[in-house]
Amino acid sequence: MSTDSYTSRPVLRPLIERFGFRHLLVTTLLLVAATILLGVAAKATGSGLACEQNWPLCDAGPYNAFPANMPSFYEWFHRFVAMFAGFAIVATAVASWRLPDIDNRIAGLVVLGAVLTPIQVILGRETVTQYTMDILQLHFWTAVLIFVLFVVATVLVWESQLTATHATASLALGALSLPFHVALSPFALGDITAYGPSLQMAQYAVMLVSIAAVLVAFMIGRRQFGNGQLTALLGFTTALAFVVTFLAREAVNPAYDAVYLASTALLFVFLAISMWRTRIAANSA
Structure with missing residues (x-):
């Protein structure tokens, strides 16, 4: 410097x-x-x-x-x-x-x-x-x-x-964003012609929020808790968020509907587990 x-x-x-x-x-x-x-x-x-x-x-x-x-x-x-x-x-x-x-x-x-x-x-x-x-x-x-x-x-x-509370709140925000993520997708709309510019911008805005939320939680958790298993869990959840982002971008093709929904559901589960684990870690710190 x-x-x-x-x-x-x-x-x-x-x-x-x-x-x-x-x-x-x-x-x-x-x-x-x-x-x-x-x-x-x-x-x-x-x-x-x-x-x-x-x-x-x-x-x-x-x-x-x-x-x-x-x-x-x-x-x-x-x-x-x-x-x-x-x-x-x-x-x-x-x-x-x-x-x-x-x-x-x-x-x-x-x-x-x-x-x-x-x-x-x-x-x-x-x-x-x-x-x-x-x-x-x-x-x-x-x-x-x-x-x-x-x-x-x-x-x-x-x-x-930033504290453990911020990590938990970020994970909660990530979990709350997922229903909107799906609701704004071509799968939920049912007609690709309805997936216009405004809806696409809204879905991608939710997508960016979910990516940022899991990244924030991972960065805070890595620093705050010093727990290898929890850090690995948060890291996997972050990686899964990027997988969902990729699949959402491909979901204009109906062939990706099932895997997109399955990965989104899996991400929701891991966000919930991560919230639970971060609360336990914060209370025991």
Whole structure:
């Protein structure tokens, strides 16, 4: 970490001291989540195709300031928010590296997020110029990886104030999100044509909440309890949440309905068991 004097950072340090690195990190996390959800809406409407392989412009001149239609607007707005998310990611990475009081683990996570950002930009361009399912999947999962990195970094930066109660509450939130996860899926809707952009954004928002919830519980549990079996249980539950996320993304194909429902039910059971175990561990601590 840099230990340069205050005068070597005449702009960065005062800005971060005024706004707070923690709040900058949370703001960046929210922008990353918003970018993912807007990307889901853009995919649902086929908005990348509206730009006819044009990137970074679309169909309305510089910055696509006057979109020609709604699909073009979705794609433009997704790019617009993604631009600010990218700036925030880079700013957070620079701040974490330059400020001497930032944990090396946090700096490593956000710097890795910054390294992935140009790759994500290139993949975003390819979704417009080529629009293949493989590229769309890579684009989505790279975004999720950046989201995960910032969730973990956010937990680390706030970890001194997080307790076992927060772990239990996070697990409860994850469990409560699952019925909504299923209710918003093509399986529950019964008609794939009803699975429109708004519902897809809502389902993916629930999905991000469930991922963040289990990650928070795992990070707190790993630090608070020092129990190998409980840590392994929380780790398995976290991994299962990612499996459910993958299957939910594939659930537009009815062939995945049974395995999606089974994995979601299994995740609910493991969330309930994890809540029970964390309460016992907290009471015995």
